[in-house]
Amino acid sequence: xxxxxxxxxSLTAASSLxxxxxxxxxxxxxLALASAPGAAAQPGGTVFSAIVGAVLxxxxxxxxxxxxxxxxxxxxxxxxxxxxxxxxxLALFDDLPxxxxxxxxxxxxxxxxxxxxxxEKGAASPIATRLxxxxxxxxxxxxxxxxxxxxxxxxxxxDRRAYLMLWAHSALGLRRRFYRAVKTLVMAAAxxxxxxxxxxxxxxxxxxxxxx
Amino acid sequence: xxxxxxxxxIVGAGAAGGVMAATLSExxxxxxVLLEKGGYFTHEFFDQRELDMSVLYxxxxxxxxxxxxxxxxxxxxxxxxxxxxFALCFDPRQDVWGRWHHDYGAGPFSFDRTANDLGxxxxxxxxxxxxxxxxxxxxxxxxxEINDNNRxxxxxxxxxxxxxxxxxxxxxxxxxxxxxGQGCAxxxxxxxxxxxxRDALRRNVQLIHHCDVESIQFAQRGNDRxxxxxxxxxxxxxxxxxxxxxxPGPLAIGAKVVILSAGAIETPSLLQRSRVxxxxxxxxxxxxxxxSLPVAGVFDHPLVNYRGITGSIYSDHxxxxxxxxxxxxxxxxxxxxxxxxxxxxxxxxxxxxxxxxAGFGAMLIDAPDRNNRVTWDETSGTPAIHxxxxxxxxxxxxxxxxxxxxxxxxxxxxxxxxTSEEQLPGLPSTRFxxxxxxxxxxxxxxxxxxxxxxxAHCQATAKMGEDQKRCVVNSRGxxxxxxNLMVCDSSVFPTSCGANPMISVMTLARYQGRRIAAELAxxxx
Numbered sequence: 001x002x003x004x005x006x007x008x009x010s011l012t013a014a015s016s017l018x019x020x021x022x023x024x025x026x027x028x029x030x031l032a033l034a035s036a037p038g039a040a041a042q043p044g045g046t047v048f049s050a051i052v053g054a055v056l057x058x059x060x061x062x063x064x065x066x067x068x069x070x071x072x073x074x075x076x077x078x079x080x081x082x083x084x085x086x087x088x089x090l091a092l093f094d095d096l097p098x099x100x101x102x103x104x105x106x107x108x109x110x111x112x113x114x115x116x117x118x119x120e121k122g123a124a125s126p127i128a129t130r131l132x133x134x135x136x137x138x139x140x141x142x143x144x145x146x147x148x149x150x151x152x153x154x155x156x157x158x159d160r161r162a163y164l165m166l167w168a169h170s171a172l173g174l175r176r177r178f179y180r181a182v183k184t185l186v187m188a189a190a191x192x193x194x195x196x197x198x199x200x201x202x203x204x205x206x207x208x209x210x211x212x
Numbered sequence: 213x214x215x216x217x218x219x220x221x222i223v224g225a226g227a228a229g230g231v232m233a234a235t236l237s238e239x240x241x242x243x244x245v246l247l248e249k250g251g252y253f254t255h256e257f258f259d260q261r262e263l264d265m266s267v268l269y270x271x272x273x274x275x276x277x278x279x280x281x282x283x284x285x286x287x288x289x290x291x292x293x294x295x296x297x298f299a300l301c302f303d304p305r306q307d308v309w310g311r312w313h314h315d316y317g318a319g320p321f322s323f324d325r326t327a328n329d330l331g332x333x334x335x336x337x338x339x340x341x342x343x344x345x346x347x348x349x350x351x352x353x354x355x356x357e358i359n360d361n362n363r364x365x366x367x368x369x370x371x372x373x374x375x376x377x378x379x380x381x382x383x384x385x386x387x388x389x390x391x392x393g394q395g396c397a398x399x400x401x402x403x404x405x406x407x408x409x410r411d412a413l414r415r416n417v418q419l420i421h422h423c424d425v426e427s428i429q430f431a432q433r434g435n436d437r438x439x440x441x442x443x444x445x446x447x448x449x450x451x452x453x454x455x456x457x458x459x460p461g462p463l464a465i466g467a468k469v470v471i472l473s474a475g476a477i478e479t480p481s482l483l484q485r486s487r488v489x490x491x492x493x494x495x496x497x498x499x500x501x502x503x504s505l506p507v508a509g510v511f512d513h514p515l516v517n518y519r520g521i522t523g524s525i526y527s528d529h530x531x532x533x534x535x536x537x538x539x540x541x542x543x544x545x546x547x548x549x550x551x552x553x554x555x556x557x558x559x560x561x562x563x564x565x566x567x568x569x570a571g572f573g574a575m576l577i578d579a580p581d582r583n584n585r586v587t588w589d590e591t592s593g594t595p596a597i598h599x600x601x602x603x604x605x606x607x608x609x610x611x612x613x614x615x616x617x618x619x620x621x622x623x624x625x626x627x628x629x630x631t632s633e634e635q636l637p638g639l640p641s642t643r644f645x646x647x648x649x650x651x652x653x654x655x656x657x658x659x660x661x662x663x664x665x666x667x668a669h670c671q672a673t674a675k676m677g678e679d680q681k682r683c684v685v686n687s688r689g690x691x692x693x694x695x696n697l698m699v700c701d702s703s704v705f706p707t708s709c710g711a712n713p714m715i716s717v718m719t720l721a722r723y724q725g726r727r728i729a730a731e732l733a734x735x736x737x
Contacts (some may be wrong), residue, residue, distance in 0.1 A: 014266070014271060014272045014273055014274025015271070015274035015275065015276040015280065015283065016274075016280075017274070018271075018274060019280055022592070054555060054556060055555040055556065055559075056555075056556070056560075057556055057557055057559065057560035057564075059556075059557075060557065060560055060564075062560075062564060063560060063564075077263070113278065113279050113280075113660075114279060114660055117659065118603060161555060161556045164555055165554075165555070165633075168633040169633065169635055173279060173281075173659065173660045173661055176633070176659070176660070176661035176662055177279075177280045177281075177660075177661045179633075179661075180280070180661050180664075181280075183550065183555060184550045187546065187549040187550045187559075188263065188546050188549075188550065190549070191545040191546045191548075191549045191563075192261070192262060192263045192546050196545070197545065199564060200545060200563050200564055200565075200566035200567070201514065201566055201567030201568075202518070202544075202545050202566055202567070204260075204261075205259060205260035205261060205391070206260065206389045206390075206391070206519075207259065207260060207397060
């Protein structure tokens with residue numbers, strides 16, 4: 001195994017990465033059949049950089065890492081660049097209107113992994129109910145955006161964070177999982193860097209105390 | 213293709229397999245081969261970095277339930293969980309083993325030191341436990357070894373009227389670096405890698421690591437079905453590992469007896485892969501994970517948290533009433549930042565005060581549920597772990613959260629924090645400044661991927677007992693329907709063993725190892 005492949009595999013973030021690569025939000029739907037991302041969608045690398053900037057406190061002067069440095073580390077650790085499924089997931093996240101009107105495959109993937117909870121057993125269509133809850137939350141949030149905003153990368157920083165939290169608080173398990181997956185990738189890339197530690201008071205390895 | 217022959221083949225060199233190999237080589241002169249899926253890393257390799265050391269964990273630290281809601285951590289290296297755990301030792305709970313005897317017929321497992329179980333001189337749990345405790349130096353840490361984080365936890369419990377206890381630990385002259393989870397760089401933690409596996413190697417047990425066992429082979433003659441060996445693939449040795457005893461590539465091992473000690477996820481997977489008859493679909497079913505809820509606290513002063521002995525204080529006060537332990541633990545920054553709530557400024561308002569954080573976990577003793585199960589997934593080549601919290605589990609987690617917040621605030625924390633993104637009525641996030649706010653915990657939903665729960669104590673997927681309709685193995689660990697195939701690890705526990713499982717697993721392995729050595733003729737050896 002070469003070093004790059006080894007690093008990509010050897011992470012606390014491995015389950016997030018594995019899930020995204022295996023389909024993520026698209027579940028078992030073959031990517032060729034998955035609906036194409038909206039016209040406004042950006043290349044995956046751009047979307048991921050924007051996510052890094054939103055997840056990290058880069059606007060706080062005490063935080064020492066630049067989003068570019070963390071993006072570069074994530075790219076090195078996770079080999080994000082050339083994975084079609086991962087890129088497609090990022091594109092779906094980036095395409096804002098699809099949050100309220102997601103591709104049909106999302107409902108099927110949701111039901112497969114997140115079947116009805118006990119309090120949903122009576123509902124005719126739990127997935128439709130979950131989607132409706134998300135659509136209402138989206139309408140409330142997007143009402144404040146400038147007209148014509150269709151892409152995550154177009155949002156201001158505060159709105160990017162609010163949109164990510166929409167995923168964190170989603171009624172859909174898939175969306176909560178996506179939020180956790182990207183948060184995990186970004187945090188792991190950032191806080192594994194020695195340069196992140198002085199700001200948080202972490203001294204790191206103690207190996208100079210190794211016993212003779 | 214490498215070919216080997218053995219009398220006894222043991223799969224898995226962790227808490228169970230390490231002790232089994234050492235014990236069989238101590239009490240018999242049979243040829244023993246010990247297989248391990250992970251690498252053979254020793255203290256010189258452990259660099260105290262979270263991401264680097266995920267190579268010591270199953271699926272590189274990425275093993276999780278199918279719905280992605282809970283990591284299922286497990287050591288995957290020589291020593292297994294004992295190489296990467298926090299050295300927390302609980303003697304086997306006699307009440308639980310007594311219940312297994314009563315409810316499942318699993319026995320006798322006498323805790324009387326003078327008992328001769330199965331007519332074998334000196335065979336009993338008490339003797340085996342004593343041997344294990346001595347070999348790995350189980351002891352209580354001294355007063356001076358309790359760090360601030362543990363002291364604050366004890367103080368918070370005391371203020372709430374909750375009694376605490378001191379953990380027993382298995383290390384020798386611990387320097388308190390705080391990196392137990394990354395492997396002990398000083399060789400002071402008495403993992404099976406540092407003890408029993410070394411004993412076994414000295415007695416000429418052959419260890420093969422980096423070894424993916426594909427399946428067990430069987431010969432069938434009439435109603436008699438017995439293993440003939442196993443096929444495996446040996447991966448190239450990872451940089452930093454000790455050398456292997458065979459070349460990389462396909463491996464075929466002939467064996468008269470096969471003992472599976474691969475843990476409660478991999479053991480049932482291997483049984484399923486090997487198409488062991490399972491008419492009642494019991495293999496892998498009834499998985500127990502001990503889901504655990506972290507509780508963090510923010511203090512107005514720095515404290516020693518990630519340094520020192522990570523866990524030295526716990527409380528079992530709610531064991532009888534709620535099946536719940538509070539155990540003091542702390543995470544390094546990658547794990548902490550992933551688990552703590554929020555992103556951006558919200559996340560950094562906690563991470564920037566990392567030096568002021570305290571932490572402990574609430575560990576749930578979950579009841580086995582048939583639908584919580586491990587199935588081997590041929591397509592992905594990994595075990596699929598199907599697990600959902602029951603309504604009773606969720607109810608107990610709400611109690612654990614609310615009480616845990618109370619403990620943290622009583623310890624003097626300015627706020628207590630749950631590792632959750634749930635939206636609670638009247639609160640902007642899962643951060644609590646008063647115990648009145650903690651009442652909102654009664655509203656916690658615990659939907660998948662909402663709250664960051666952890667688990668590391670997989671058990672009960674090849675249950676032991678005398679009823680074939682409910683159990684996969686008998687009290688000797690012999691798989692029903694197959695001669696000379698045994699399971700010896702936490703898989704055989706019929707339910708949770710009621711505590712952190714390491715010592716229960718090691719004592720069982722010592723017991724079964726002594727028994728097999730006394731019953732060689734039973735296996736044609």
